[in-house]
Amino acid sequence: MRSFARRFLRNLPAAAGAAWVLGMILVCALVPWLAASDPLRVGGDAFAPPGAAYWFGTDNQGRDIWSGILHGAQVSLAVGFLAAITSSSIGVAVGAAAGFHGGWVDSFLMRVTELFQIMPRFFLALIIISLFGAGIGKVIFVIGVLSWPPTARLIRAEFLTLKHRDFIEAARATGIGDLTLCFRQILPNAMAPAVVAGSLDIAQAILLEASLSFFGLGDPNLISWGTMLYNAQGYLRQGWWLSIFPGAAIFLAVLAFNLVGDGINEALNPRLRESQG
């Protein structure tokens, strides 16, 4: 574990990504102090450029963009983490069941996985949200439910190679039950790829939420970075700051989680780095 942390932190991009993620989490916790004004409050100055009064300027209705960015961070992080937890849980359960059982359970689950993998997530999420109504809970649920297939495949592959190893056979010989064998013996050894997939899932979930909001399907009661860009689309001529700041916030957040995911992957498989160069 110690050497893992050292390898991870020595990888400069990964360390920078982790620092940005921690910074975002800190900012989310401190929002009430950092952004005093309500991001949805319609103010007096429309299209005020960035300056001392409004750090990031104001939008077409005079709403404070700095405050919107900070409140949007809460939405993006909540969606990213909760959707990734949902998809990882489903993926681990499906992959473990398929890999451990084998036989018809495996073929059936893999057909379902294939179906979910082939259906375009963005379009399906758009349909579901536009039919069932917008709301952050639904967005998290939909992204989570549509993002599990890669994790399921990874975990299945790990289970297939692990279940015939000697230490598993030894554990089985002691007479422990199947569930215990799965969760106590095999799963801990199969988690590494799931953790990598999970952190990349967070990045994808943030991007997907922003895309849905950009189609006007964001939660109407919350400010989100995608919604801010959706709003900016009509006013690109009037103020660059309406688009620059929310877009940069999405970009940096997604980049940070991608860097962390790649960093974990490389720290777990030190040989990966050498073989690529």
Add this chain to the structure above:
Amino acid sequence: MDGTTATLFQFVLRRALQAIPLLLGVVVVNFVIIHLAPGNPIDILVGDFPAPPEYVARLSRDFGLDRPLWEQLFLYFGRLVQGDLGFSFANRQPVLGVILDRLPATLLLSGTALVLAAVLGVALGVLSSRRPYSILDNFTSVLSLVGFSMPVFWLGQLLIMGFALELRWFPAQGMVSLRADPSGWGRMLSIAAHLILPALALSVRFLALNSRISRASMLEILRQEYIVTARAKGLSEGRIVYIHALRNSMLPIVTVIGFNFGFLLAGSALVETVFAWPGIGRLLYDSITSRDYPVIMGIFLAVCAGIIIVNLLTDIAYAYLDPRVKL
């Protein structure tokens, strides 16, 4: 028919049969969504646009909305097989026609983006594999990171603000200028000028992907024995890289483009929305705004069918190109 052709034919047939359950699955998912959505299924089948009551009555009869669910699924499937995706009252036209009208614009945009990404991506990948950790190689890695993390709709907005509004090099929105000559070269030039920025925005993610993959596969191939043999034979370095190695490193690119087709269409929808490009993606955006559900569902089915077909073609192309794949 010789033996190889026969096995290839069998392979194609087997893969095509495997695609059928996927298509059925997509139809069932569509059907389940229509029935689970809040409100009456008829509202979803008709859309929010005011429709004549006779049409609504006929539709409930046609879809057997008073019959058991499995019969409804059967009827729904029967209509889809006949190419009947419903009628859009917002567009006053059958849904299939509405979608087909917009298809050329989407194909032009995504096709251009794919070509751009393939040419530039492979070029960058090959050049950086020649000199790992050089300035160009580092530039390529940064570009691929940026390409994966950049929201495509923000990139589109940046391009509009920079190259259309500030520098005035390209038009900001639409597909053809209203002042352009309605036929001939004037129109072609106008479309080309409108195409550059959206195609660029859409291509970046795939450019990143292609450069990463082709760099990795070039590095791997350049280490293989037949390349060593080619070197030992005294072939020129250019011939080794561009004839022997490049040809074999193209295989992963085929797969990557095929299996990322869904991403391409999703990206296209977002880019079309930013640039008011009159393709299927913009149609989807407008249909969501006007709650024209038949069109939304129709686009989803069309996109799924497109992805399944492209995946099938990718598999076949891969088997055809790589003699090592067991048919």
